[in-house]
Amino acid sequence: MRTHLVAGNWKMHTHPKEGLALVQEILSGLGKAESEVWVFPPATHLSLLAEPLAQSPVKLGAQNAASAAQGAYTGELSVSMLKACGAQGLLIGHSERRQLFGETGKVLNQKLERCLEEDLTPFLCVGETLEERESGNHMEVVRHQIEEATEGFDGEALQTLVIAYEPVWAIGTGQTASPFQAQEMHAFIRRVWAKKFGESAAEKIRILYGGSVKPENAAELFGQTDIDGGLIGGASLKAADFLQIVQANPHYDL
Secondary structure (H helix, E strand, O other): OOOEEEEEEOOOOOOHHHHHHHHHHHHHHOOEEOEEEEEEOOHHHHHHHHHHHHOOOEEEEEOOOOOOOOOOOOOOOOHHHHHHOOOOEEEEOOHHHHHHHOOOHHHHHHHHHHHHHOOOEEEEEEOOOHHHHHOOOHHHHHHHHHHHHHOOOOOOOOOOOEEEEOOHHHOOOOOOOOHHHHHHHHHHHHHHHHHHHOHHHHHHOEEEEOOOOOOOOHHHHHOOOOOOEEEEOHHHHOHHHHHHHHHOOOOEEO
């Protein structure tokens, strides 16, 4: 059975002390969950949050990293730097990085390589725009994103990788893919993975849904066969909402 996973992407929100208070509130209400719980705060928070999370069931991730290992890249942060600050995982290819900062499949492939070199858990984000969905090309868009980012890697190297499907049209808009739409794409992603890396790898890989997940819709989404949890945006900034989403995990035990 694939371990359920819920991750909170805080994006560019909270100052470090606010982030610490949020983490403390999450930890105090978490209970016992047979699942992985992650938080992805701004990079400024990592060192501060690493200690309180070290002995907890909550794991700490970074939202972004440079595609280079080191060098003259003013303002950038390498994967090894983020790891030294406590990061255990890394978001790669979030739609906002693709759209607002022009990150290409080649760049994401390099970031994936850096991540694996440092033994961080990669969270590869994929998803289509509204125009791509309405044109009927959404599945090929997602297939291409997966193939570009993972080119040159074998299944063994990608055993820890997590995929997050985030329909761009449902991020921060209040819209959510229907359970049918989400399950359909998750099942397709699993078939793409099976064709590329084999059935066994496809059965093991976890695929998260990310796109306006809220306490009200989490249980129905997480109940779908190929949805293994969620990458949560806005709702992860409120401990009570995030905890309700974590508790929507069918394996949650109060």
